[in-house]
Each structure stands twice: as C-alpha cells, then as structure tokens.
Amino acid sequence: MIEFPQDPQNTIPTSSVKIVGLGGAGANMLDRVALDGLDGAELLALNTDIRTLSGSVAGERIQLGRNLTKGLGTGGDPDLGNQAVLEAEDELRAALKGRKIVFICVGLGGGTGSGAAPIVARVAREEGAFVVMFATMPFVFEGRRRREQAETALNELAVLSNALVTFDNSRMGELVLAKQGIHEAFAAADRMISESIKAVIRLVVRPGLINIGLDDLMSALRTTRSRCLFGSGIARGKDRAQKALRNALSSPLLDEGALLEDAETVLVHLCGGEDLTLFEIELLMESLSKFVPKKAHVLFGAAIDPTMNDQLSVTLVSSLPEERLRQVQPRGEAGAAIASVSTLEPSVGFDAEEEPEPEPEPEPEVLKVVEEPAPEPEPAMISLSAADVDDDSWIQASEKNDAEEASETIEEKEEVIEDEEPGFFAEPESEDEPAPDEEPKEEAFVAKLEEPDDDESPFAEYESHSKSQASHIPRFNKAEVAKRKFAAPKSGEDEIFDSAFDELEELPDNKPTKKAGHPQGELSFEGGPRGRFEGASPSVFEGEDLDVPAFLRKKRK
Amino acid sequence: MARTKIHVGLEIGTSKICMVVGEVKSDGSVKILGVGQSKSVGVRKGEIYDFPQVRACVKDALVKAEDASDVEVGSVFLAVTGAHIQGINNRGSFRLPDGENTIEQEHVNEAKEIARSVAIPQDHVYLHHIIRRFGVDGYEHASSPVGLSGKTVDSDFHVVHGIRSRIENQIKCVREMPLDVDDLVFSPIATAQVALDREARDRGALVIDIGGGTTDYALYLDGVIEASGCIPVGGDHITNDIHLVTGLPFSKAEILKVREGDASGDPARSVGTAKVVDEKGFSDAEVKRQLLNDIIRQRLEETMRLLLARLPSGAMEHVGTGVFLAGGTSLMRGFGELAHEVFGRDIYRPEPPELSGVQASFKDPQFTTALGLIRYAQIVESERAPKRGMLGRLWPFSR
Numbered sequence: 001m002i003e004f005p006q007d008p009q010n011t012i013p014t015s016s017v018k019i020v021g022l023g024g025a026g027a028n029m030l031d032r033v034a035l036d037g038l039d040g041a042e043l044l045a046l047n048t049d050i051r052t053l054s055g056s057v058a059g060e061r062i063q064l065g066r067n068l069t070k071g072l073g074t075g076g077d078p079d080l081g082n083q084a085v086l087e088a089e090d091e092l093r094a095a096l097k098g099r100k101i102v103f104i105c106v107g108l109g110g111g112t113g114s115g116a117a118p119i120v121a122r123v124a125r126e127e128g129a130f131v132v133m134f135a136t137m138p139f140v141f142e143g144r145r146r147r148e149q150a151e152t153a154l155n156e157l158a159v160l161s162n163a164l165v166t167f168d169n170s171r172m173g174e175l176v177l178a179k180q181g182i183h184e185a186f187a188a189a190d191r192m193i194s195e196s197i198k199a200v201i202r203l204v205v206r207p208g209l210i211n212i213g214l215d216d217l218m219s220a221l222r223t224t225r226s227r228c229l230f231g232s233g234i235a236r237g238k239d240r241a242q243k244a245l246r247n248a249l250s251s252p253l254l255d256e257g258a259l260l261e262d263a264e265t266v267l268v269h270l271c272g273g274e275d276l277t278l279f280e281i282e283l284l285m286e287s288l289s290k291f292v293p294k295k296a297h298v299l300f301g302a303a304i305d306p307t308m309n310d311q312l313s314v315t316l317v318s319s320l321p322e323e324r325l326r327q328v329q330p331r332g333e334a335g336a337a338i339a340s341v342s343t344l345e346p347s348v349g350f351d352a353e354e355e356p357e358p359e360p361e362p363e364p365e366v367l368k369v370v371e372e373p374a375p376e377p378e379p380a381m382i383s384l385s386a387a388d389v390d391d392d393s394w395i396q397a398s399e400k401n402d403a404e405e406a407s408e409t410i411e412e413k414e415e416v417i418e419d420e421e422p423g424f425f426a427e428p429e430s431e432d433e434p435a436p437d438e439e440p441k442e443e444a445f446v447a448k449l450e451e452p453d454d455d456e457s458p459f460a461e462y463e464s465h466s467k468s469q470a471s472h473i474p475r476f477n478k479a480e481v482a483k484r485k486f487a488a489p490k491s492g493e494d495e496i497f498d499s500a501f502d503e504l505e506e507l508p509d510n511k512p513t514k515k516a517g518h519p520q521g522e523l524s525f526e527g528g529p530r531g532r533f534e535g536a537s538p539s540v541f542e543g544e545d546l547d548v549p550a551f552l553r554k555k556r557k
Numbered sequence: 558m559a560r561t562k563i564h565v566g567l568e569i570g571t572s573k574i575c576m577v578v579g580e581v582k583s584d585g586s587v588k589i590l591g592v593g594q595s596k597s598v599g600v601r602k603g604e605i606y607d608f609p610q611v612r613a614c615v616k617d618a619l620v621k622a623e624d625a626s627d628v629e630v631g632s633v634f635l636a637v638t639g640a641h642i643q644g645i646n647n648r649g650s651f652r653l654p655d656g657e658n659t660i661e662q663e664h665v666n667e668a669k670e671i672a673r674s675v676a677i678p679q680d681h682v683y684l685h686h687i688i689r690r691f692g693v694d695g696y697e698h699a700s701s702p703v704g705l706s707g708k709t710v711d712s713d714f715h716v717v718h719g720i721r722s723r724i725e726n727q728i729k730c731v732r733e734m735p736l737d738v739d740d741l742v743f744s745p746i747a748t749a750q751v752a753l754d755r756e757a758r759d760r761g762a763l764v765i766d767i768g769g770g771t772t773d774y775a776l777y778l779d780g781v782i783e784a785s786g787c788i789p790v791g792g793d794h795i796t797n798d799i800h801l802v803t804g805l806p807f808s809k810a811e812i813l814k815v816r817e818g819d820a821s822g823d824p825a826r827s828v829g830t831a832k833v834v835d836e837k838g839f840s841d842a843e844v845k846r847q848l849l850n851d852i853i854r855q856r857l858e859e860t861m862r863l864l865l866a867r868l869p870s871g872a873m874e875h876v877g878t879g880v881f882l883a884g885g886t887s888l889m890r891g892f893g894e895l896a897h898e899v900f901g902r903d904i905y906r907p908e909p910p911e912l913s914g915v916q917a918s919f920k921d922p923q924f925t926t927a928l929g930l931i932r933y934a935q936i937v938e939s940e941r942a943p944k945r946g947m948l949g950r951l952w953p954f955s956r
Contacts (some may be wrong), residue, residue, distance in 0.1 A: 531797040532807065539602065539640055539789040541863060546790050549798035550855040 016100040017041040017201060018129075022117055023081075024049065024073075025136055027056045032190035033105075033197060034058065035507050041201065044095055046120065048084050048112045049073040057391065060095060064088050064116060074111025078149050101204065102129040103197050104161070108150035109138030117153055121160040122397020131216070132200060134193045135159035137168045139148020162218065162317070165230055192251070199232040199315045203269050203301070205551060212269050212301030220267035220299055220317050229259050229318040235313045241284040244314040254316065260291045263318040269301040271315075272306040284314065562938060563590070564932025565622070566883070567633040567731065568744070569611065571600045571770025571793060571887060575924060576618045578626035581933035581938070587931055592624025592924070602789040603638040603744075603771035604723060611730055618781075619734060632737035634930045637727055638744040642684065642719035644785035646671050650711045659705045660693065665703055668712040682721040683742050689713040689781040699780075715782045717743045718920050731924065740799070740937060745775035745785050747929035753777060759792040759878035765864065765927060768884040769793050772860055776868055776873050784868055789861045792886035798852045799844075809833050809842040814889075818853045821891025822898075826850065856891065861899040879903030883925035898907070 019041050021030030026087065027045050034043055034057045045058035052069035053061050063071070065084025074080040085092070096102060102124040104346040106113045117135070124131045135154060138146045158164050167189060203212055233247025233253040248254075260266060268288065270281060292298065530538075540546070544553060566577045576593040581597035595617040599607030623630055647673025651664055673686050691698045692711035702710060726740050749758075749768045756776040766773045769792045775785040795818070817831035827850045833842040865873065879902040882892065893904045906922055 420570070529801045531801045532793070533601070533797060541788075546788075546863075547794070547802050549794075549852065550859040551798055551802055551852045554855055 016098065017103070018044055018096060018099040018101070019103045019197060020044045020046060020096075020105065020120060020124075021045045021058060021105040022104060022120055023110055023113035024052050025110070025113060026105040027052055027219070028059075028107075028186070029105035029134065029190045029193050031057050031186070031192040036194050036198070037133070037189070044091070046085070046088075046112075046116065047073075048081065049444075052440060054459065062088055062095065064112065067209070068139040069519070070119070076146070076149075077111045078115035080155065081111040082111070082119065083115075085116035085119045089119070089123060092120065093127060096129060097125045098123050099127065099129045101132065103132050103134065103200075105134045105193060106398045107136045107138075108153050109142060109146040110149075114153035115151045118156040118160055121157055125160060125162075130163075131161040132163045132165070132167045132197075133157050134167070134196065136189065136193075137166060137170070138262055139169045142299050152284055165193075166191065195232055196230050199269075200317075201231075201268075202271070203315060203317075206299050208271075208303030210268075210300060210302045212267065215479040216267055216299045216301065217317065219297075220265045220319065229263065229316070229320055231253055231316040232313065234311055236309075241280040242287060244312045245284050245287055248314045248316050260316070260318060260321060261269075261293060263292065264298045265299065265318060266292050267301070267315075269298040269315040269317075270312065271303045271305055271308060272312040273310055274304060274306050275310060276312065279313065289315075344506075432514070439444060561741050563628055563629050564739075564931050564934035564938070565628075565633045566636070566637040566747070566927045567615070567618075567736075567850065568747075568927045569600060569603065569605065569615065569727065570597055570768055570926075571599050571603055571791060572768065574611075574614045574618045574628070574940055575927040576615075577924070577927040577930075578628050578630065579934075581931075581935045584922075585935070585939075587935060589928070589931070590628060591622050591626025592927075593618040593620065593710065593932055594627060595621065597617040601770060602640060602791070603768075608726075612733060615731065619736070624891055630736065630788070632739045633731065634740050634742055634747075635727065635731055636742050636744045636775050636926050636932045637684070637719070637724060637736050638787050638931055639719065639723060640771070640787055640789035641681075641723060642743055642787050644685075644715055644717045644743070644775075644782075645714065646689070646783070647717050648711055649673070650709055650743040650902070653707070654710045658708065659703050659943070660705050660707055660824075662703050664710050664873070665701060665712065666886050668710040671715070672712045672714040673716065677718045680721055681902060682716045682724060683716060683718050684724070684741055685717040686745065687717070687746075687782055691717055692726060692739045694815055698718050705755075711933070715785070717785060722865065723814075739934065742930060742933050743773075743785060744771075744926050745773035745787070746782070747899065747933050748796040748800070748926045749775045749782075751775065751925050751931035752876075752883055754928070755780070757878040761875050762878040762881060762882065763868075763873070763902070764881045765861075765887070765896070766884040767791060767857075767860070767882070767886040768923075768926075769886070772864060772886075774864055774868075776872060776876070778872065778877045783872060786867055788860060788863055788867070788928065789868055790863075791884075792854070793863070795853055795856050795886070795889075798856050799849065802852050803844050805842050805844070813842065813844060813849060814853065817849060818889060819846075819850045819891040820854045820889050821894040822854050822858075823891065823894070824852070853889065853932060854891075854895065857886075857889070857895055859894060865899060873900060873902065876900075876902055877942075879904045881906055883922045885923045887922050 006534045019030060019033055021027045021043070024047065027047060029145050030043055030045055038530055042060065043055040044054055044060040044062065045057035046062050046064055047056075048069045048071075051064055053063055065074075065087050068084050069080065074084065089394050104117060104120055104124070106117045108117070117133070121131050121133060135150075135157060136152070140147070154164075154166065160468065166219040169189070181392075200217070231248035231251035233244045233250070235241075235247055237243070268285070270284065272280070285300070316553070330550030494546060499525070529549075529552075530545070530547040538545050538547055560562070561583060562581045564579050564581060566579070568575045574595045574597045578590045578592070580588045580590055582588065590718055595614045596613050597611070599605060599610030599614070605611045619630060622628075649668045649670070651668035651671060652665055653660070667687070668691075669686075673683075677683070690713045691700070691702045692709075692713070693702045693705055693707035694709055695711075698705075724741065728741070729740055745764055745766055747765045752764045753762050759780045761778045764775045766775075770789065771791050772788040773786070774788075776783045792814075796810045797806060799805060799814055800807050803810070807811070810877050812833050813831055816833075819826045827847040830843050831846050831849055832840040834840050846904075880896055880900050882896060882904060883906075887906065893906075896904045
C-alpha cells in the first residue's frame with residue numbers, strides 16, 4: 001500500500017518537493033529549472049554518464065551503475081539502464097524519502113532514460129510521493145528502434161506515475177520559428193517543461209481564495225494510463241483574461257484547446273494581483289467553456305497574489321485517457337503528433353509486465369487520504385499570519401516563503417520575456433531579481449507605471465479595487481505581506497525578523513492609499529507616446545518600439 | 558503581339574491610393590493613359606485597418622482613373638506591402654539520376670521545387686518566387702540549363718512571403734470594387750522595374766521606396782535581386798514625431814514637415830524658427846528649426862540604418878551604381894545628403910524612362926511604384942504567353 005501521510009494544511013512546503021532529472025535530456029531540463037530560479041525545491045540528477053552528471057547544476061547527484069557501466073553511458077541500451085538504476089536503488093530511495101511530490105524529467109528513447117525511469121517512478125511511489133512524470137519522446141528521425149524503446153517505457157510510466165506529461169520532440173518546431181537556432185528550440189522545450197513544473201508547484205503550494213490542492217490535482221489526473229494535458233499562460237493589460245487564456249491554450253500539449261473537448265475533469269487555476277475582478281474570472285471561464293464539454297467536471301481555483309501586480313495567470317490541467325487520444329488523432333495534424341505516441345500498441349513484453357502491477361488500487365486510497373484535510377487550509381494560514389506563532393510553524397512558514405519568493409521572481413522574469421517577444425523564447429534575464437526588501441516599494445512603482453491608460457476612470461478602478469480588497473483581502477493580505485517580509489531572513493539578517501513582523505499590521509493599510517495617490521495620466525509613458533499609432537500593433541525591432549519618436553528614444557538613453 | 562494591351566496598376570498606400578492605366582504598344586513602349594489618385598484613409602503602415610473607408614477611396618481612384626483614361630478597368634495589378642512581408646534567398650540542388658547526364662526540364666523543375674520549399678511559417682503564403690540564377694555542377698548560368706550536360710542542377714530563388722490572411726484581405730478589398738486582381742506584386746519589386754535599368758542592376762543598386770507608412774527596399778546585385786523587405790516606418794512617423802515632441806496638431810506638423818523640414822543635419826539650415834502661417838497671416842505654430850530638423854533627421858537616419866542593418870552584410874560594398882530613392886518622403890530636403898552619409902554611395906531620384914503621355918506627374922517619385930506595376934505587367938505579359946491563374950504564380954525571369 002502506498003502511504004500518504006496527512007498534511008494538516010493540505011499545502012506542501014517546497015522542501016518536500018523533489019525534481020529528478022534522469023539521463024542526459026533530464027539533466028538539461030533540470031538545468032533549465034535551476035536557471036529559472038526555482039530554488040525552493042531540491043534538484044536531483046541521476047545519470048550513468050559521469051561526465052554529464054558532473055556538469056549538472058543539481059544540488060544532489062547520484063551516479064547509476066557505478067560498477068556496471070563504470071562512469072560511461074549506457075549506449076542506448078534500456079536493459080543496461082535498468083540494471084544500472086537497480087544498483088543504486090538504495091541511494092535513490094534514501095534521496096526520495098519523505099517527499100510529497102516528485103517530478104521526474106526524462107528524455108525517453110535512450111538507455112538511461114527509458115531503462116531507469118520506470119524504476120525511479122516505482123521507488124518514488126513506494127516512498128509515498130505523488131509522481132509527476134515529464135517525458136520527451138525522441139525525434140522521428142532518430143529511428144524506429146529508439147521510438148519503440150520510448151513507447152515501451154512510456155507505457156510502463158503511464159501505469160507507474162500519477163501524472164504523465166509527454167512532449168514529442170518532433171513538435172518542437174511549433175515552439176520556435178523556422179529560422180531560430182536549434183539550441184533555442186531545445187531551450188524552449190525545456191522551458192515549457194520547467195514552466196509546467198513551476199505551475200504545478202504554484203498550484204499546490206500557494207493557498208488560494210478558492211483553494212485547489214493536491215486532491216483536486218489528483219482527481220483532474222485521476223485516470224490511470226492517461227496523458228496529461230497542460231497549459232499555462234500569463235498576461236497583463238486590458239484584456240488580460242482573454243490573453244492569458246489564449247496563451248494557456250496555445251501550449252503544444254493542448255492543441256489550441258481541441259484536446260480539451262474530450263476531457264472529463266478540467267482543473268483551472270487563476271492567479272492574479274489584487275485587482276483581479278470577478279467579472280474577469282467570469283469572462284475567462286465563459287470563453288474557456290467553449291473548449292470544455294458541458295458535462296465535464298471543472299475544478300476551479302483562484303488565488304490572489306499581490307506581487308502579480310496587474311498580471312493574471314491561468315493554469316489548465318486535465319487528462320485524457322489514452323483511448324481518447326487515439327480517437328482524437330484524425331482531427332488535426334497537430335493532434336496527430338501527440339497521438340502518434342500512443343498509437344503503437346504496447347509490446348507483448350510490456351503486457352506481461354503490466355499484470356502484476358496493482359494499478360487501480362492505490363489510487364482511490366491516496367485520494368481519500370488527501371481529501372480529508374481539504375476544507376480547512378485557510379484558517380491554518382491565518383493562524384500563521386497572527387503574531388503568536390510557535391517555532392515549528394515558523395520555520396515551515398519561512399520555508400514556504402522562500403518558495404513563494406522564488407516562484408514570484410520567476411513570474412516577474414516571465415513577464416519581462418513576454419514583453420520583449422510574444423513567444424516565450426527570449427533568454428531569461430536573471431540579473432534583475434530585485435532584493436526582497438525593496439520589493440514593496442518597487443511594486444508600487446511598477447503599478448504606477450503600468451496601470452493601463454484605459455478609458456475607465458481612475459476612480460472606478462480604484463473602487464472596484466478597494467471593493468475586492470474589502471471582501472477578501474483583509475485576512476489574506478496579511479499573510480501575503482507577511483510572506484514578503486519573511487523573505488528577508490533569506491539574506492541572513494535574522495534581527496530584522498521581528499521588526500518585520502511588527503510592521504505587518506500597518507502595511508496592508510498603507511497600500512491602497514499609495515496606489516490611489518497616483519493619477520493614471522502618467523502611466524502611458526511606459527514605452528513612450530505613440531500618437532496616432534496608439535492601439536496599432538507595435539513595430540518592435542531589436543527591443544525598440546519604432547512608433548515612438550526616434551528623437552525621444554535617443555534622448556532617453 | 559500585334560495589338561496593344563492595357564494594364565492597370567493599383568497601389569493602396571498609406572497616404573494615397575493611386576491607380577495608373579497604361580497602354581503597352583506592340584513595339585514595347587508604354588503610354589500612360591490616365592492616373593486616378595485619391596487620398597487614403599484607413600491604411601496604417603501599408604496595411605488596411607478600416608475596410609469601408611479604403612473601399613470608398615479605391616472607388617474614388619477608380620472613377621478618376623477611368624475618367625482620365627477613358628478605359629473601363631476590369632482587372633488590376635496590385636502592389637502590396639507591410640512589415641510582415643519579407644524576402645529570403647534559397648538554393649535548391651538536384652542530383653541527376655545515375656545514367657543520365659543531360660539536364661531535362663523535369664530536373665530543372667525538381668531543383669526549383671526544392672528551392673521553393675523553403676521553410677516559411679505556416680500562416681504565410683508566397684508572393685513571389687524569383688529565380689535568380691541556375692547552376693550546373695557549381696558553375697553559374699543565368700538562364701535555364703535545359704539541354705546542357707552535368708550531374709547536378711542548382712537553382713537559386715528569391716522567395717517573398719507574407720502573412721496569408723493579411724494578403725488575402727487586401728485582395729478581397731479590391732475584389733469588392735469589383736475588380737479582378739491579375740497579380741500581386743511586392744511594392745519594392747514594382748518600384749525597381751521603373752527605377753533600375755539593366756545596367757544599374759548589373760552593377761548593383763539599392764532601391765528605397767520611403768512612403769507614408771512604410772519603407773520598402775530591394776537590393777539588386779549582379780543583375781539579380783539579392784534582398785527585399787519592408788520596414789514599417791514612413792513619413793507618417795515623422796509627422797507623428799513632430800506632433801509628439803512639439804505638441805502641435807497633426808495638420809500643422811504635416812505642414813511644417815513638408816514646407817520647412819530638412820534632414821541633412823547641416824547646422825546652417827537649422828538656424829532660426831519655422832512658422833506656419835494661416836490664411837489671415839497670423840502665425841499659429843512656431844518651432845525652432847533646430848528641433849524640427851533634429852526630429853526629422855533622427856527618425857530618417859534611424860530608418861536608413863535599420864535598413865542598412867537588414868541588408869546582407871557586405872552587400873553595400875558591391876553596389877556599384879548607387880541608391881535610388883522613391884516615394885513621397887524621399888522629397889524631404891536634405892534626404893539625399895543623409896542617404897549618402899549612411900550608405901556612402903551615389904544617390905539617385907529615379908526618372909521613369911520611355912514613357913509617353915501625361916508627363917507631368919511621372920517625375921514625381923510618389924508615382925514610381927504605380928508606374929512600376931505597369932512595367933511589371935508588361936514584363937510578365939511578355940514572359941508568360943499562356944496566362945496562368947493567381948495560384949500558379951511564378952515569375953520566371955531574372956532581369
């Protein structure tokens with residue numbers, strides 16, 4: 001039986017999240033996750049090849065098959081990979097002990113990836129973790145044999161892991177323009193996977209107004225032997241609800257929403273700044289309902305995160321039984337690429353392996369255990385924000401804050417990227433992470449700059465603002481602000497810990513007045529005035545908006 | 558061809574819509590029968606954003622052109638532009654099957670097919686496939702190598718492509734007149750037909766058509782097209798810049814730009830103030846010349862530098878003839894000096910050759926593109942004897 005210990009808050013501190021990169025491709029994905037700054041979660045690299053392993057940025061590394069391959073790779077032989085991981089099974093088990101969620105990133109088709117992934121997934125499940133598998137399928141040109149190896153491994157993984165997200169390398173072309181370099185294509189694919197990981201973590205870790213926890217995630221992904229459909233989008237500005245949804249649907253895993261048509265359960269998670277309005281949510285859900293069948297069970301969650309500023313993020317998670325995926329295939333050529341993964345029948349050898357697997361049993365039990373604590377996450381959060389916190393939860397909170405901080409800075413980076421280019425392919429700028437203490441100040445400044453110069457009057461906006469705050473922020477806000485303040489200890493200054501906590505009570509009150517103090521007139525200056533080209537699609541060239549007078553641009557430099 | 562043929566060119570520009578009716582005589586000379594011109598509303602950066610308005614404007618130009626030329630216009634050659642259109646070069650090689658060493662037509666077609674299947678984004682559509690040159694076993698041939706012997710055939714194409722929906726919508730707009738569209742032509746290619754003669758092309762020349770909303774360019778080296786494209790910046794941007802920097806209304810900014818502006822960067826021309834005087838003699842707008850000229854120069858200089866950066870590296874060194882300027886904004890004072898400074902080559906304003914008819918307007922660089930369409934039509938007509946449909950469009954000539 002799989003154990004799943006109760007978690008009183010139904011939220012998961014990032015310390016119990018482990019991200020495992022397996023094989024060469026997995027190491028690349030792991031590097032991307034690390035580069036994107038998910039510093040809360042622990043990273044574990046597994047490989048047979050000692051050279052790539054030593055090049056990994058992961059904090060923990062385990063060499064597989066120390067005696068078997070002697071530091072070399074497996075040469076594309078899954079059996080070798082399989083034996084190699086069995087050699088290091090105890091080490092692996094120790095590394096995964098007590099983790100609540102384990103993400104496994106693997107590129108299938110090779111020796112280490114295909115051979116070891118099922119074992120790693122099994123060990124993680126046996127240690128009681130929720131296993132989310134991110135697997136990439138080999139390119140078509142890599143040949144039939146690798147493809148078959150990948151298929152075999154994939155079929156095993158579909159049974160062994162709680163959720164399986166596959167990405168077909170052959171579809172990488174959709175992520176980047178034809179003329180972009182191959183490294184950008186791979187980086188884009190890795191980035192997509194790292195974004196997925198972050199979104200799942202965000203979903204589970206951050207408590208929301210309408211909370212979504214691990215239980216919901218699991219029921220969205222309930223069907224065993226299924227493929228995960230996943231999309232995540234962030235947008236800002238006037239019609240951010242629509243834009244965010246569009247971005248989420250444009251994920252290659254969703255096929256522009258066409259694949260959602262057959263979904264039975266869809267998990268939708270919204271996260272916005274304090275100005276997130278009910279109207280926006282309604283609008284978004286309404287347009288989403290066009291893609292989701294009427295009978296589908298929609299698990300809706302929303303969270304307010306002041307650091308999102310005027311951004312709105314949407315995360316869609318759903319799953320599709322494999323039989324459905326096969327039916328979907330003829331619908332569109334884009335769908336075909338995913339579906340082609342599953343059209344090949346599982347090999348005979350695999351079928352034999354499948355039988356002893358007690359696959360349907362563990363699932364419901366795990367669910368039951370998790371569902372129980374669901375109703376009371378919020379009170380727990382409040383007691384956390386109150387001043388009388390005992391030491392244990394204190395530590396837990398600060399841990400959580402670190403993670404929050406991390407995921408937030410990531411979002412900020414994402415936003416930078418999105419501004420520069422509509423796609424998400426720009427290189428992340430990791431230098432511009434603001435120091436945690438400065439953040440509130442900067443946030444106010446950014447809000448001042450970027451509030452859109454809509455036709456809405458500033459008062460109307462502020463009203464809706466304060467209304468929404470009145471309804472749900474007060475108790476929540478404290479917690480959020482507390483978190484940001486807590487981020488300070490990260491830099492090692494424990495003394496300001498207390499004073500930060502004292503300030504806690506005043507801060508939420510200051511905030512609205514700060515925002516209201518700035519009229520909207522100044523705001524349009526973000527990219528400079530555009531005169532008659534206002535509203536037209538901008539002509540951006542090398543980061544400069546050509547519609548803004550050259551005269552003004554040159555001067556500003 | 559015994560009888561004369563009438564061609565009509567239509568350019569839907571950002572500032573004006575221009576329709577030119579031309580007659581191609583049997584000896585190959587072109588006579589312009591009439592020009593219909595109308596102010597353009599609803600076009601921004603070379604692309605239509607307000608269809609009803611543009612329809613009305615095209616209708617107006619059509620009526621005027623029909624009036625002037627006394628010809629009933631049924632179909633037009635349409636010039637298209639926009640930042641989404643770009644030109645790229647691609648080369649295709651085909652190796653002859655074993656045992657054959659004479660190049661047949663099918664081999665050439667195969668090589669063309671390979672060259673043309675250049676990776677373009679899915680939502681894009683081809684505008685032109687211009688064959689630049691052929692090659693046999695690595696040796697370059699200007700014309701089709703059918704009948705020669707060799708092992709491999711290469712074909713070098715210049716492919717112009719743009720976003721399908723935007724191009725289709727421009728066609729739709731014209732069809733609703735109702736007018737048929739004979740062919741689509743990327744604007745700078747049409748302009749080059751008038752601006753460049755064979756010698757200029759052989760020695761290498763750059764055509765820049767800087768109009769109201771866009772700056773289109775086409776570079777010819779060794780007689781064949783080397784690069785083409787569009788930068789979505791034009792005269793409108795200058796007016797807009799003046800408006801934004803000085804706060805003057807658009808109408809005044811436009812007058813100042815046309816009457817007083819200077820792009821040469823010569824300090825002697827930037828002394829004192831420039832005024833707009835209304836009909837009663839009151840000056841109602843006044844700007845320091847220094848400021849006005851700075852705004853104009855910086856905009857144009859940036860645009861020219863952007864253009865230079867987009868050309869293949871080192872290409873300008875091979876331009877022997879120089880830079881040909883066309884389009885309304887090229888009338889800006891001092892623009893020639895500026896262009897010389899940026900490109901370091903001789904600067905020309907094109908004068909259309911071998912045209913008879915209503916001469917006055919043809920000297921105006923604003924009409925270069927529309928005239929080029931007639932020229933293009935003439936060349937296409939002579940090259941392709943059986944008329945092909947819109948989709949089987951291939952432009953099988955290199956000069």
